[in-house]
Amino acid sequence: MIHAYDDNMRPKAQATLGYAMDFAVNEAGYLPQDFMALFIESGLARRFESGESAVIMGMSGNELALRVFEETVGLQRPLAMRPRERGSKAYWIGWALAYFQWETGLTFRAILTAVPMEVIEDLYGAYHEMNVEQFVDRMVQLYRQAMPDTNLKRLRKLSGLTQEQLAQLSGISVRTIQQYEQRRKDVNKASLETAVAIATVLHCSPSDLLERIAS
Template sequence: MIIHAYPKFYLRHAQAALGDAFDYAINTCGITGCDFIQMFVVSSVSKRMENGEPAYLVGKSGIEIALEVVAETKGQELQTESTERMDRSAEYWIGWAVAYYRWYSGRRYHEIFQALSFEALQKMYYTLHEADVTKFADIAEARLKECFSDTNLKRIRTTYGCTQAELAQRSGVGLRSIQMYEQRNKDINQASAETMYRLSKTLGCTMEDLIEK
């Protein structure tokens, strides 16, 4: 069962807002795609969109999002006025499609952009921009699974900096269970709520972060 990042009625606006943010930052303000992605993923804006805050999913325009990202990460105020566009640019599609995949998969933006560079997304635009966005989601999911072959539990544990034994001791979850979850010999998605809570609390992440897509 896929757990979406936030309710679907926010999705359409979130896609348009992130699409407009990419288009405005790159095509109007002259920021490179790679640079804007780096700014976006480290900003609190991306975290607030990930957390499903309505103020950022439906309460801000794409231009407002881009302005806030640049102001927060670079301390700069963009003064460039937006221009009316009749067609949707490749940059708009990138933001629009990635926002859909974020909602669909529940994956974090920094993970998505780690597996899919701006250049890779540009290449995908030419073959996928007229296709249903679910086609992009399928390809993106395959790319992320290639990039992150470890289970979420193992990846988060190693990033946190503890061994399996230390995690078992601190969380109260059996060492053998942790080993089996990380080796995919046991499905962590079927773990009890208490087990997921203990692991996530110990590792400083959410229970959803441990779920395998």
């Protein structure tokens, strides 16, 4: 997996989102799912996912949360900028989510579409004292249960094409398309020529075909 930003930036990214979540929940009074919805709506989530230094390294968690509010709902009341709690449940949720996003390359929107925030909150009791990789393993299971289709299959269905039609239009054999959709062949290892041919028919980017979570 190629990560959007270096491993040496990851701890700061986790802390930033952890403190932002703690601020949003315990100071501003938001539910975790509502804050994440605003985070995504603000556009800051995309900048965070891409590893933009100004967001990950240049802001504290408090500052990130305030920027989210400024870009979406505005400031509803004066908020204290006191130090946040690293050990809070809200902190752990943001901290763990940031790690999972970095590890998989999925967007926050994709993660929360598959695994709702309420489910992630329920993982706190069992996983907050474990190694974060165990949280990742469980999240992968939940994501796969919610999103069993490959990106190729999902995009083909959205285009209204059968496997045979996609094969005819792309010049890629039906057998190859079937193997990619059934994960008997790894679409991540497809040649650029193959990926471009399929993506052109499906009106998407070749990168949209990639599987971010290994089977």
